[in-house]
Amino acid sequence: MRADPHVSGANRFAxxxxxxxxxxxxxxxxxxxxRRETKEQLGPAEGLVRMERLMPRTPAAAPLxxxxxxxxxxxxxLGRWWVEALPACGCEVCEEDPAQLVDMLRKQAxxxxxxxxxxxxxxxxxxxxxxxxxIGVGVNGRREGPLARRDARDARRGxxxxxxxxxxxxxxxxxx
Numbered sequence: 146m147r148a149d150p151h152v153s154g155a156n157r158f159a160x161x162x163x164x165x166x167x168x169x170x171x172x173x174x175x176x177x178x179x180r181r182e183t184k185e186q187l188g189p190a191e192g193l194v195r196m197e198r199l200m201p202r203t204p205a206a207a208p209l210x211x212x213x214x215x216x217x218x219x220x221x222x223l224g225r226w227w228v229e230a231l232p233a234c235g236c237e238v239c240e241e242d243p244a245q246l247v248d249m250l251r252k253q254a255x256x257x258x259x260x261x262x263x264x265x266x267x268x269x270x271x272x273x274x275x276x277x278x279x280i281g282v283g284v285n286g287r288r289e290g291p292l293a294r295r296d297a298r299d300a301r302r303g304x305x306x307x308x309x310x311x312x313x314x315x316x317x318x319x320x321x
Contacts, residue, residue, distance in 0.1 A: 157243055159217045161231055164247040168254055169197055169211065176258065176314040177202040187212055187220055194220075207262050207311035209254060221250060223257045224264050224311055225300070226275045227288065248283075256281025260313035266292065266300045273297030275305075 173180050179200045184193040195213045207224035214220060219231045231250060232241040256262065261281040267274050273296075276289040292300065300306075 155216055155235055158232055158235060158246070160243050161219050161246060161250070162213055162217050164250060165197075165211050165213065165219050165221075168251060169199060172199055172209070172254065172258065172314075175317060177317055178314065185212070187214070201314045203312065203315055205312035206260075206314045207257055207264075209257060219250070221253065223253060223279065224262045224277065225303075225305070226264055226277045226290070227253075227257075227262060227279055229253060252281060252283040253279060256284045257311070258314045260311060262311045263308060264305060264311070265308040266297055266305045268297075273300075275300070 169180070172178065176199075179202065181198045181200070183196050183198075185196045186193055192215070194215070196210060197213070198208060198210045200208045208222075210222040212220040212222075216232075216235060218235065219229075221229045221231065223229075229249070231246045232243075233239070234241065256279050259281055261279055261284070263278045263280075265276050267276060271291075272294065273292045274289050275292050276287070278287045279285075
């Protein structure tokens, strides 16, 4: 996500960084996850951004990754293919409300945590596609898109030839 020179008032989205930090802290305290921070490129023409990952301590549960962009904004990845840019645009014409984006972030994250993410790879005449669904309180979405041959092969090797319904995240016990 690159800052558009025609966008004014982008700082209104700085609350997304604070909300994501609070959400990551909350999830880290409540669930059995490993938390990792790295610097990564989101795309070939992009600079490095801070990336925070929460990986449940069970392989049956999907990971959560949050990239903190300079815009300021977020790129959130749930599981393997659900990706959400917050804000999607950031211009005044689109009128994206930072409070609504924070709400979307939390709803999508908790749908993931509660086991509401489903993903698969399917083959078609023109190649392979990913399909993903996210269902939870206040969330009911579906996405699909093409996969490069190598990505499709890696996904099938990773168990995505059959649909994968990710498990809920394990909660921390009182002794943790």
